[in-house]
Amino acid sequence: MWITEIYKHDHRLQQLSPAVRALYWAPAMVLALVSSSVYFDWAMFALVNLSLLGVIRIGLSKLTRLYRIPVAFILLGCFVIAVEIPAQKAFTTIGQLPIGFSTGGLQLASLLLSRSLALIGILYFILLTNTISELAELMRKCRIPALFIDLFVITFKFIENLRQTSFEMYRAQRCRLGYSGNGKRIPLFASLMAAVFQKSMQNAKQLETAMQARCAGENYCFLQEERQFTLPQLYLPVGLASLSVAFLLICCNYGW
Amino acid sequence: MAGNLIELKAASYRYPTGKQAIAEVDLALPEGKKIALMGANGAGKSTLLLLLNGIYKPTKGELHYRGKQYRYNRKALRELRQKVGIVFQESDNQLVAPSVYEEVAFGLSNLYSDKKWIREQVEKYLDYFDLQELKNHSPHQLSSGQKKRVCLASVLSMEPELIVCDEPASNLDPQNARLTFELLEAQNKQGKTLLISTHDVNQAYAWADLVVLLKEGSVLSVGSPIEVFGDADTLAEAGLEQPLLVKLARMHQPHLAAEELPGNEAELVNRLTKKLCTDL
Ligand SMILES: Nc1ncnc2c1ncn2[C@@H]1O[C@H](COP(=O)(O)OP(=O)(O)OP(=O)(O)O)[C@@H](O)[C@H]1O
Ligand SMILES: [Mg+2]
Numbered sequence: 001m002w003i004t005e006i007y008k009h010d011h012r013l014q015q016l017s018p019a020v021r022a023l024y025w026a027p028a029m030v031l032a033l034v035s036s037s038v039y040f041d042w043a044m045f046a047l048v049n050l051s052l053l054g055v056i057r058i059g060l061s062k063l064t065r066l067y068r069i070p071v072a073f074i075l076l077g078c079f080v081i082a083v084e085i086p087a088q089k090a091f092t093t094i095g096q097l098p099i100g101f102s103t104g105g106l107q108l109a110s111l112l113l114s115r116s117l118a119l120i121g122i123l124y125f126i127l128l129t130n131t132i133s134e135l136a137e138l139m140r141k142c143r144i145p146a147l148f149i150d151l152f153v154i155t156f157k158f159i160e161n162l163r164q165t166s167f168e169m170y171r172a173q174r175c176r177l178g179y180s181g182n183g184k185r186i187p188l189f190a191s192l193m194a195a196v197f198q199k200s201m202q203n204a205k206q207l208e209t210a211m212q213a214r215c216a217g218e219n220y221c222f223l224q225e226e227r228q229f230t231l232p233q234l235y236l237p238v239g240l241a242s243l244s245v246a247f248l249l250i251c252c253n254y255g256w
Numbered sequence: 257m258a259g260n261l262i263e264l265k266a267a268s269y270r271y272p273t274g275k276q277a278i279a280e281v282d283l284a285l286p287e288g289k290k291i292a293l294m295g296a297n298g299a300g301k302s303t304l305l306l307l308l309n310g311i312y313k314p315t316k317g318e319l320h321y322r323g324k325q326y327r328y329n330r331k332a333l334r335e336l337r338q339k340v341g342i343v344f345q346e347s348d349n350q351l352v353a354p355s356v357y358e359e360v361a362f363g364l365s366n367l368y369s370d371k372k373w374i375r376e377q378v379e380k381y382l383d384y385f386d387l388q389e390l391k392n393h394s395p396h397q398l399s400s401g402q403k404k405r406v407c408l409a410s411v412l413s414m415e416p417e418l419i420v421c422d423e424p425a426s427n428l429d430p431q432n433a434r435l436t437f438e439l440l441e442a443q444n445k446q447g448k449t450l451l452i453s454t455h456d457v458n459q460a461y462a463w464a465d466l467v468v469l470l471k472e473g474s475v476l477s478v479g480s481p482i483e484v485f486g487d488a489d490t491l492a493e494a495g496l497e498q499p500l501l502v503k504l505a506r507m508h509q510p511h512l513a514a515e516e517l518p519g520n521e522a523e524l525v526n527r528l529t530k531k532l533c534t535d536l
Contacts, residue, residue, distance in 0.1 A: 009355065009392040131354035131394075206349040213309050213342045214363035214414065215334050222358035223365040223374055225391070 003127045004160055006062055011129055012055045017227040018134040019141070023234065024051075025126050027241035032118040037251035041114035044244070048121035056128045066124060067117075074116050078109035132156050133222040140221070161203055166196040259322070260284040261418055261449050262308060262340075267317035269303055277303040279473040280317070285418070285451060290444055292460035292481075293453040295470035296495035301453035302345060304470070305420050308451070309342045338367055341416030345423045347403035351395040356387055356406050359395050363414040381413040385439070401432035408439060418449045425456065437463065461485050461499035462520060469494045486514025
């Protein structure tokens with residue numbers, strides 16, 4: 001599952017310019033970063049996912065599938081933080097070692113879990129409401145050095161290219177009844193990886209040729225469609241941002 | 257009479273792998289004509305087209321654009337690539353932008369800085385190629401025919417003098433193939449030179465002003481369609497079939513000379529009915 005596969009060009013923020021769109025996610029991101037409240041982070045996570053469902057109109061099952069891999073990594077990380085060896089309150093012992101969770105570790109882990117989930121949600125929101133060129137353009141407007149922008153775009157494109165090629169080749173091998181016998185899997189997988197790398201290099205090369213043929217410069221820059229700006233476009237994001245700030249202040253005030 | 261747009265003088269190209277793809281080709285492409293480049297798979301058509309655009313530099317020989325030799329520095333290449341627009345065989349290898357609009361604007365924004373003018377130009381070509389509805393779509397999520405239209409629009413919006421198409425009809429359905437050729441035809445009417453590589457002999461016979469026959473990197477013959485397709489032996493040597501019209505005409509009159517071949521379907525049918533009438 002990859003972002004560009006489920007990216008919908010007709011999401012509800014389509015008519016807004018990327019700068020206005022940024023008003024939806026930038027405050028959320030800043031708040032999620034500064035907050036040290038678990039409740040606020042969970043609320044933010046919920047809000048972001050609700051708006052993903054509403055704005056992108058992505059199905060719930062697809063959304064949950066998007067979280068599978070990051071959640072697996074985060075849980076692993078949180079587990080490592082929460083575990084204490086040797087523990088005061090052990091739930092099991094291995095050999096002589098008592099293993100358990102420490103209270104401080106558990107608190108830290110739960111904060112980490114909620115905050116990273118909120119941030120990942122926001123990241124998905126960004127990627128699903130902006131095309132890669134719009135993001136690059138936005139970064140350029142924020143005076144981020146061109147080197148970083150190019151690096152970002154190239155990484156994105158390279159992953160996309162690899163994913164596409166490997167998917168196609170895997171499918172072609174499946175169609176020829178590869179991966180059916182148990183003993184054959186590993187060598188087939190190895191040859192798949194080799195072929196994938198070669199093919200993606202070829203693809204990248206051909207793409208470069210085509211870009212050269214149209215006088216491409218060094219920078220990955222595109223001219224986007226012009227989008228009208230009106231004041232009412234700001235009401236909703238500013239309103240949402242102020243509500244979130246208020247909620248964060250309440251959380252801090254009561255020490256939640 | 258218009259002069260030659262591009263001339264190749266004993267041009268050769270050898271891939272870094274050592275494969276000699278183009279060997280000592282002498283060729284002149286007259287301005288304002290519809291030229292078909294024909295040859296079997298692997299004859300070197302795509303390589304030749306990339307040479308014209310300055311993507312590949314000939315390992316031997318020279319290329320001339322309007323009488324001036326190609327120079328492979330940055331500025332000259334930029335100018336050249338604006339004048340020679342190339343539409344690739346595989347649309348997927350050409351589509352770079354995340355949306356159709358940006359794809360069409362891509363070449364233009366590399367060349368010019370006046371954004372307002374670029375926007376007008378993009379709108380014009382979106383209208384012309386009937387792409388307004390698709391303008392926010394991702395080009396990779398389109399069908400082959402739509403992708404081809406996007407590629408054509410993105411190259412033609414740069415208003416090149418020579419339009420080079422590598423197999424414009426490959427994997428298009430007959431209707432879309434016809435549409436593509438009609439669009440190209442309209443460009444030719446506006447004075448653009450067209451160079452199209454194809455293995456469709458029927459299409460080339462009916463459509464081209466000039467046919468270039470390639471085999472293993474060298475030119476076998478150049479001439480008008482009836483000259484080239486009338487010569488069955490050379491055609492067979494190049495690994496191509498005779499066009500259906502030529503076959504039928506020769507079936508009817510086995511020793512028909514090349515100059516007497518019918519130009520189109522109507523002419524052939526006329527001849528056959530006339531023969532039928534006189535026979536009766
Ligand atoms: N990147 C490359 N490296 C090495 N050799 C190549 C490369 N591309 C093409 N060739 C070789 O050059 C020759 C000409 O290839 P080219 O792609 O120009 O043929 P073509 O006439 O366009 O064929 P087709 O009708 O299949 O598109 C072929 O023998 C091919 O194997
Ligand atoms: Mg080819």
